[in-house]
Amino acid sequence: MLRNTYPAQYDAMAIAQFxxxxxxxxxxxxxxxxxxxxxxINNIASSINPIDYKTRAGLGWAAAKNGDKxxxxxxxxxxGEVIEVAPDVSDFSVGxxxxxxxxxxxxxxxxAQLVKSSAAQxxxxxxxxxxxxxxxxxxxxLTAWQGLFDIGNLQAGxxxxxxxxxxxxxxxxxxxxxxxGANVVAIASLANQAxxxxxxxxTFVDYNDISSFQAIGDIDLWFDLIGGxxxxxxxxxxxxxxxxxxLPTMSADVVCQSVAAKVESAQGMLxxxxxxxxxxxxxxxxxxTLRLNIVKYVDFKQAPLMHAxxxxxxxxxxxxxxx
Ligand SMILES: NC(=O)c1ccc[n+]([C@@H]2O[C@H](COP(=O)([O-])OP(=O)(O)OC[C@H]3O[C@@H](n4cnc5c(N)ncnc54)[C@H](OP(=O)(O)O)[C@@H]3O)[C@@H](O)[C@H]2O)c1
Numbered sequence: 211m212l213r214n215t216y217p218a219q220y221d222a223m224a225i226a227q228f229x230x231x232x233x234x235x236x237x238x239x240x241x242x243x244x245x246x247x248x249x250x251i252n253n254i255a256s257s258i259n260p261i262d263y264k265t266r267a268g269l270g271w272a273a274a275k276n277g278d279k280x281x282x283x284x285x286x287x288x289x290g291e292v293i294e295v296a297p298d299v300s301d302f303s304v305g306x307x308x309x310x311x312x313x314x315x316x317x318x319x320x321x322a323q324l325v326k327s328s329a330a331q332x333x334x335x336x337x338x339x340x341x342x343x344x345x346x347x348x349x350x351x352l353t354a355w356q357g358l359f360d361i362g363n364l365q366a367g368x369x370x371x372x373x374x375x376x377x378x379x380x381x382x383x384x385x386x387x388x389x390x391g392a393n394v395v396a397i398a399s400l401a402n403q404a405x406x407x408x409x410x411x412x413t414f415v416d417y418n419d420i421s422s423f424q425a426i427g428d429i430d431l432w433f434d435l436i437g438g439x440x441x442x443x444x445x446x447x448x449x450x451x452x453x454x455x456x457l458p459t460m461s462a463d464v465v466c467q468s469v470a471a472k473v474e475s476a477q478g479m480l481x482x483x484x485x486x487x488x489x490x491x492x493x494x495x496x497x498x499t500l501r502l503n504i505v506k507y508v509d510f511k512q513a514p515l516m517h518a519x520x521x522x523x524x525x526x527x528x529x530x531x532x533x
Contacts, residue, residue, distance in 0.1 A: 216252065216293055217241070222322030223513045224281040228268030231514040231521070234321075237281055242326040244296040249329050251290035251308060255345035256320040256510065256531045259286065259378060263517045265318075270460060272315045284513075285320030285531070288312050288327070289335075289345040299329045307335040309492055311348035311483045321510055323533050333489045336496075343502045344492055346378070346528035351491040351500075353457065353481040354383035359390070361479045362431045362455045366391030369428065371451075373417070373444055374435030376402035378528050379457065381503045382491075383433060385409065389499060395426060397444065402526075405503070423447035437461040442468040455479055503527045 224237045244250060262284045265272045276282050292306045302308065310332040313319050319326070335344070357379070358364045370387045374380040375396035387394050388409055395413045396406045403414045415422055420443065428450040434441045437458030442465055445451065454476040456465040462478025469476050494500035505527030508516060512531075519525040 216324070220322060220324040222283040222319075223510055224283045224321070225266055226281045228266065228273055228277075228280075231263075231266070231517040234266060234284070234514045234517060236511055237283075239283075239322075241324060244294060244326065246296055246298050247328050247330065248296045248326055249292050249299055249302050249308075249332065250294040251288055251310070251325040251327060251332075252293045253288055253290040253320065253323055253325050253533045254340075255289045255342040255533065256285045257287045257346040257349075258513070258516055258520060258529045258531065259349045260520075261286075261315070261349075262318075262321075263521050266517060272318070275316050283319045283322050285318055285322070286312055286314045287345050287348045288320045288325045289340070289342060290325060290533075293324075295329070302329050302332065302334065305337075307337050307340045308332040309335055309344050309348060309488065311352055311481075311488060314349070314481070314483065321513055321531060323510075331483050331485070333485050333492060335492065341495070342507070342530055342532065343504050344495060345530050346502050346504055347382075347491055347495060348488055349481065350378040350528070351382050352484060352487055353379045353479075354386055355487050355491065356481055356484070357433055357455050357457065357479055358383055358387055358431070361477060362433060362453060364390060364392055364431050367393075368430035369393040369395065370431040370433055371395040371397065371426065371429045371448075372433045372435065373397040373441065375406055376503075376526065377435060378503075380433075380435050381405075381527075382500065383435075384412065385500050388412070389494075395429065417444070420444070420447060428452075431455065433457075434465060437465055441465045445469050504530055506530070507532055509533075 225233045312327045376398035434456040438461040466476035510531040
């Protein structure tokens with residue numbers, strides 16, 4: 211019945227070709243038709259992740275696979291309200307507030323007023339406590355969780371080094387590691403030292419002072435969120451590292467090879483959806499055991515400017531897009 215109260219078309223920020231932030235343009239699409247198992251979401255908020263601007267620029271796997279499927283709507287994080295469900299969907303109803311990690315890695319589609327999603331990708335939120343900040347959680351939070359625990363096998367009492375600890379994934383990983391009883395060595399810029407040392411059991415290392423890396427002790431898990439030559443140089447400074455998990459997929463092989471002789475295991479990873487983990491992460495935010503680092507809330511039409519500022523380093527932290 212509610213279906214007719216929403217328009218037949220919707221707006222989204224999409225790319226018709228790869229390139230600069232200016233390629234992200236406002237486009238109008240027809241309201242999607244649902245297939246079995248799907249729901250339609252009226253998007254309230256989304257967020258920007260580095261993969262969005264890498265894909266927009268034509269870099270990485272999602273861009274390589276989507277070159278012949280443009281225009282493409284970017285974005286994987288959605289927080290919104292269900293406005294339609296396919297007839298076979300019984301666990302969601304119109305009016306439910308949901309959080310989701312949607313269409314990763316090939317489909318995306320969350321820089322949009324309406325988001326079509328498989329119901330299996332969504333977590334139902336308590337309608338009374340919906341907080342737009344949660345839109346910054348799915349991709350970054352799941353990556354942090356899976357990198358530390360599923361792939362990195364971090365245990366209480368171990369020491370984890372997080373390189374890129376002030377970023378979208380790192381700031382969450384740092385807190386999840388502390389909550390799990392680990393000691394944390396956090397690598398970031400001096401500008402973020404105070405932000406990271408608000409938490410107990412954090413040893414801070416300034417990435418611009420590479421000579422200070424020599425003083426880093428034994429590391430059980432090195433969680434590298436930087437990749438490339440920078441990661442290779444940082445890893446070379448530290449003698450005793452048991453396990454490495456490196457996030458940027460484009461450099462994962464070379465970073466792993468660079469430490470093969472001195473670590474017990476080294477691997478890249480690709481985040482995947484897990485609604486149990488996402489529900490747990492959102493519960494942690496709601497009960498204040500996991501803080502989000504939101505620097506800006508902007509209308510989704512400002513996505514090109516936000517991409518430019520994130521890519522140049524002018525802005526750091528999570529940006530929530532609102533609709
Ligand atoms: N494989 C996967 O499944 C997967 C999933 C998620 C993300 N990723 C990738 O992982 C990377 C991190 O993502 P993110 O969302 O956390 O990015 P982000 O929010 O852009 O954070 C990056 C952080 O890196 C820090 N940094 C810059 N140069 C550094 C250096 N030399 N040493 C240590 N830290 C440095 C910055 O800290 P300052 O602000 O202090 O300068 C910044 O806060 C991206 O490349 C992303 O594409 C991969």
